[in-house]
Amino acid sequence: MAFMTENQPKKPSKSDRTRAQILEAARLLFAEHGYEGTSIRDVAAHASIDPAMVIRYFRSKDELFARAAVVDLQLPALRVIDRNAIGETLIRRFLEIWEGPASGPGMAILLRSATSNEFAAEKLRDVFGNQVRPVIATVADPADAGRRAGLVSSQLLGLAMCRYLLRLPPVVALSHDEIIQNVGPTLQRYAVGEA
Amino acid sequence: MAFMTENQPKKPSKSDRTRAQILEAARLLFAEHGYEGTSIRDVAAHASIDPAMVIRYFRSKDELFARAAVVDLQLPALRVIDRNAIGETLIRRFLEIWEGPASGPGMAILLRSATSNEFAAEKLRDVFGNQVRPVIATVADPADAGRRAGLVSSQLLGLAMCRYLLRLPPVVALSHDEIIQNVGPTLQRYAVGEA
DNA sequence: TGCATTTGTCAACGACCGTTGGCATATGGC
DNA sequence: GCCATATGCCAACGGTCGTTGACAAATGCA
Known part of the structure; x- marks a missing residue:
């Protein structure tokens, strides 16, 4: 297999868990207080992590919001x-x-x-x-x-x-x-x- | 008349006009960009006045918002x-x-x-x-x-x-x-x- | 005209924000 | 055990915010 750099479905590497924690905290806070009412520092505190990490995992607040705001209604046929x-x-x-x-x-x-x-x-x-x-x-x-x-x-x-x-x-x-x-x-x- | 300090219905004194200008600008901006999205500096700029005056006329941003957000639906009987x-x-x-x-x-x-x-x-x-x-x-x-x-x-x-x-x-x-x-x-x- | 009050400008304060770079620590393959 | 890498913390930056106090100009009454 010559391609290992993309799409590794296994490997719950340590970072994936923090990444998920940050995203979960962000979704919770964005849903409750909105975009402007939620600071990166708030998200970091809720995820028990340093604010700088939030930026490292998601490149900016906008990108974090974009990742958090995914919606799939799955409406019935x-x-x-x-x-x-x-x-x-x-x-x-x-x-x-x-x-x-x-x-x-x-x-x-x-x-x-x-x-x-x-x-x-x-x-x-x-x-x-x-x-x-x-x-x-x-x-x-x-x-x-x-x-x-x-x-x-x-x-x-x-x-x-x-x-x-x-x-x-x-x-x-x-x-x-x-x-x-x-x-x-x-x-x-x-x-x-x-x- | 011993009471002159309250309720002067006349007198469109210079300040009343600026006060009205500030309120009008605030209503416009609050309606368009919301509370967090509107800064006192924005309101001041729209009213062509110094930000400090906004605070002088209305004691705080909260109070300005409260004055701007009055609603009377006048629903019919x-x-x-x-x-x-x-x-x-x-x-x-x-x-x-x-x-x-x-x-x-x-x-x-x-x-x-x-x-x-x-x-x-x-x-x-x-x-x-x-x-x-x-x-x-x-x-x-x-x-x-x-x-x-x-x-x-x-x-x-x-x-x-x-x-x-x-x-x-x-x-x-x-x-x-x-x-x-x-x-x-x-x-x-x-x-x-x-x- | 003189003067008190009103009306306005300016600079700055402390706080919070998103974001960055440097540095410590832990991890995992060899 | 060694070392490259991943993971994390810390301090600080430039910026914007609401708000304040000192000071200048205009106003209006005596």
Whole structure:
């Protein structure tokens, strides 16, 4: 084998663990306090390491944020499910993404900083264009899939804002069933409803 | 008259004008770049004045922000209108607030900073509790007026995020009529719909 | 005109920030 | 055990920030 310098899937070399610790601390803090509200010194303290190491492993704060702010919504294929259950399917996946154990804080990181950080805003628009819109386009006229996906996103981002970032008490108090029953029909109409 | 030290409603004394200039510059910048993204030096430059004056007129950056972030939604009295037009009335008022000439950038200031500034977040929750919720409570069972107002807010804050802050292209492209026709029914159901 | 008050400028402070380079220590192959 | 390398700490840099106090100019009343 003449190529050993790239893609070594084994080797949990000491540094990989610190690298992961830094990234985990960064994701936690970025999700909770946003880009400007999180300093490299904060991240370093949370990872029990020197601030200089954060720069050594990730070249800059911007690059660290870019690594932390990766989002893969893994939206279900809507075409294969009952057409009347599209809204419910979307809102159920939304709750998994935000409250499920598997999904990371990626969306929280982006949403927390998108209002004051242009990179985060652009990344969030990318998520919309590359992950939400295409899925809606499989079940709606592609000509207005953008419009429909935009409406869906407005409801879902607003719900996330109120429930997870702003923590508006009545919205926090909603049960999963209440959310599904109330928001599901909205998404259904936005995604595949008349007009 | 023995009391002259308080409440002089006349007198547009030179200082009142600079004070207003500073506040206007602050509102503009806070609305566009958020609390952390706006420095006192930026505000001073926009008002063509020395940074020290900003502190002299408003005692601190926090106090300046508090003065800039006043919001009065002036929501219409829903009880006196056609019960079937409540959703449409709400979304029309929403568009006036965000795009009308009279309303200031108050909501943009709050929403822009609410994700990373606890004071702005609390202020936004206050707007919900003192302005949105009471209006919904006049047309819905007061027992779940909070829930209904929360759902309404989730849709409206989400729409504002996507259209005015994040500037998601398909949402920016929506005409007023499209917004009214699509979001109006959602608000109608959230505010006074079944269940 | 003289003078007290207002209105404004300027320089600097301490704090925190991202980032850098030098130096100590630990690790792992020979 | 030797030594190159990886890993980590420390001190400091240049910069921006909110804020302060001293001082200058303008204003307005006597």
